[in-house]
Structure formats: C-alpha cells, structure tokens
Amino acid sequence: MKHSSENTVTDKSPVQELTDTRGHITGADWLARYSSSVLGVFGAPQRVLVRGSGCLVWDADGKEYLDLLGGIAVNALGHAHPFVTSVISSQLATLGHVSNFFTSPTQIALAEKLLEISHAPAGSRVFFANSGAEAIEAAFKLARRNAGSAATPRTKIIALEGAFHGRTMGALALTAKEAYRAPFAPLPAGVVHIPFGDIEALRAAVDDTTAAVFLEPIQGEAGVRPLPAGYLQAAREATTAAGALLILDEVQTGIGRTGKWLASGDTGIVPDAITLAKGLGGGFPIGALVTFGPVASGLLTAGQHGTTFGGNPVATAAALATLHVLENQHVLARVRAVGEHLRAGLAGIHGVTEVRGEGLLIGFDLDADVAPAVVQAGLDAGFIVNSPGPRTIRLAPPLILSTEQADQFLAALPALLQTAKDAQ
Known part of the structure; x- marks a missing residue:
C-alpha cells in the first residue's frame, strides 16, 4: 500500500525543530509566547x-x-535514561493504547510487581491511574465505600494539618492549605484535619464514624516533615479498632525516594491502601492505588471507578523499566x-x-x-x-x-x- 506524502516523516520532526538549541528562539521569546x-x-x-x-x-x-528537584521527585532515573527510553520507544512502536475494555501483559506484570515490592497480602489488588491526584481520587472513593451501614454512617475522613494530597476536588478536600482550598469551596464534605504528629489527637479523632485516615509518611509540600516515631503504628491501631481504613499517600515518598521501596516499608504496619505516582514511571505519567487484602480490595467493584488512559501499555512498560533499573542496579x-x-x-x-x-x-x-x-x-x-x-x-x-x-x-x-x- 502506498502512503501519501502527508504521512512522510521529515528529516527533522516538529519537536526537534522546536527544541533545537542552535536555533534563534531565545528563552525570553518562548516565555513571551507562553504568557499568551x-x-x-x-x-x-x-x-x-x-x-x-x-x-x-x-x-x-x-x-x-x-x-536537584527531579521534576518534584518524578525523574527517579534522571533525564533521558537510555534503558527507560528504549523500553518506552519499543512499547509505543508495538502497542500504545487499548482502553480499559482490554488489558496488556505490561499492565498485569506491573500490578504483580507492585504487590510484590509492597509486600501486600493475598487478595490485594492494584488500580492504575495517570497521576498522584488521580490515585488519591480513587482512594477517596475507596474511603467513601467504607461508609458503613445506615444505622452507623461513616462520614468522617481524617487528614493532617500540613497535608498535601493534590488539587482535584477530592484530593483538595484532603489538602490542608487554605489558600488552595478557599477559591473552590464548598469541597467534598466530611474531611477533618487534625494536628500534625499528635498521637493523642489522632486517637481522639478516630471513632466509629470514621471512614478512613489519610497520611503521608513524610509531608513533602509542608517542608519535608516526617511523621514522628510510632505515629503510623498508632494510626493502624486506632483505625483497626474503629473499623476505619488506613490509607498512606506514598506518591512522593514511594518507589525508592527514601532509599526503600516505600517510606512506610520498615514500620511493620499493613495499611488498607497506598497511593503511588511521581517516580513510578521514571518521568512518564502513571499513578496507582494498591489496595491491601480482600476487604479493602472488594470495596470498589466493577463500574464504580475507571479511567481511559490509566494502565496503558506504554506507561506500565515505563514503570516496569524504572523498577527494573532501581532493583537490578x-x-x-x-x-x-x-x-x-x-x-x-x-x-x-x-x-x-x-x-x-x-x-x-x-x-x-x-x-x-x-x-x-x-x-x-x-x-x-x-x-x-x-x-x-x-x-x-x-x-x-x-x-x-x-x-x-x-x-x-x-x-x-x-x-x-x-x-x-x-x-x-
């Protein structure tokens, strides 16, 4: 079959032309165009x-x-890593997107790998998204599904002062900074922010009306503030006693950022879910919600959540390549x-x-x-x-x-x- 000249690849692609540093377009020129x-x-x-x-x-x-910022903890293997680049290019040349009506080997293999490195118990499952905020949105819906019976409704979701979980509406409700929240009020109801690191305040807040507690093991946007020793254990004990979920936001702290697969990995606790993104794709957009055990994994069932691009073959191949390098080098x-x-x-x-x-x-x-x-x-x-x-x-x-x-x-x-x- 002959192809028309419209499909002919030129010597230099539009992207190469735009980013050619030998060209005459200066940074100031680009910034002027950006502003308009x-x-x-x-x-x-x-x-x-x-x-x-x-x-x-x-x-x-x-x-x-x-x-020294790595795209805000995203570029885990730096820029233009040759192995990740080659895997992405090869996958894109093979199969790029299939929609969520289908799956792919890379999606399944990545889900299995995330369950392995997170030491998730039997019955755990993974949902793939495109970003940290989308992973948090899925976790927010997971918490809503833990609402309890009509006789004892669980309407409360607890987060910490100083928390940053994203800017979409559910994630923003969990985020504590008032300057981010105020322009978009009213936000999804039921979120309560308690003092950072105060174990007694945590214990007092978690009760039988609590659906979930969201925690960052280290608060990144608040200035890199680690939770004090014993806090995660106290949170696990309190949520277990109350029948609430413990959801850990490891979007920034996960995938080797702290020198471990997960910042919470050496605490000995088993959460009900974790969220991942940023470094997972080595610079390629991908997020994930890992639900731990059959109880949490069964809260979101067919038709209750979805995504068009999430878990696509290219993103999951990029993540598999990133994890391979982190593990084997x-x-x-x-x-x-x-x-x-x-x-x-x-x-x-x-x-x-x-x-x-x-x-x-x-x-x-x-x-x-x-x-x-x-x-x-x-x-x-x-x-x-x-x-x-x-x-x-x-x-x-x-x-x-x-x-x-x-x-x-x-x-x-x-x-x-x-x-x-x-x-x-």
Missing part, C-alpha cells in the same frame, strides 16, 4: 528547559543546571548513602538551622526568610532547588545523583545563602 498561550495557573515559568541527560538539564539559551543503596552524605554536609553549613528527611527527599531550614531568593540564586548559579516555605529548601533529585554532584551543591550553597541575604 498557556493558562497561568503556575505563574511565570522560571526557565524554558529543552534537554536533559542524567541529573543535568539545559535551557533554551544553552545554560546547564544540576537538577542497586540504586536504593546508593540513595541511602548519597542522601546521608548530603544531609550531613547540609548540617555543617552556616545558616542552615535544621535538616530533615530520608534518602533523597530532604528539607532544610534557614536562619532567615530567604528561601525563594536562594532558589533564584541557585538558578543563576546552575542549580535547581525548591522552596516550599519562606525558610525551607526542598531537594528531591534523581535517585542516581552522585556524591560528586551532591558535593558541587554543598560547595556552592554558602555563596547562594549569602547572595540571597544580600538581596533582601
């Missing part, structure tokens, strides 16, 4: 990035940056070692008052409200970091970050802090 074409929900972008390799990225003007041990080295180095820098986190999810506080200025100074010096608060810097680099790259940032940080303070 893209809805401004994120504010003005800091840079126009066109290329990445490992832990490095380059902008439209050719400047190089050490990426001993990346988790490296995360623990480099993370410990980085935290120790940060603790010795003048102007850093506290260092928190685990593995390569790190937050550190400063002695002045200069964190946003540090982010800007870092960009100017070739480092990408994030400020979730006026005194807090967050690091969530690719899990392949080397000790040498960590040392580059540690060596530069004192000058970045001074530049930020001088700018006040």
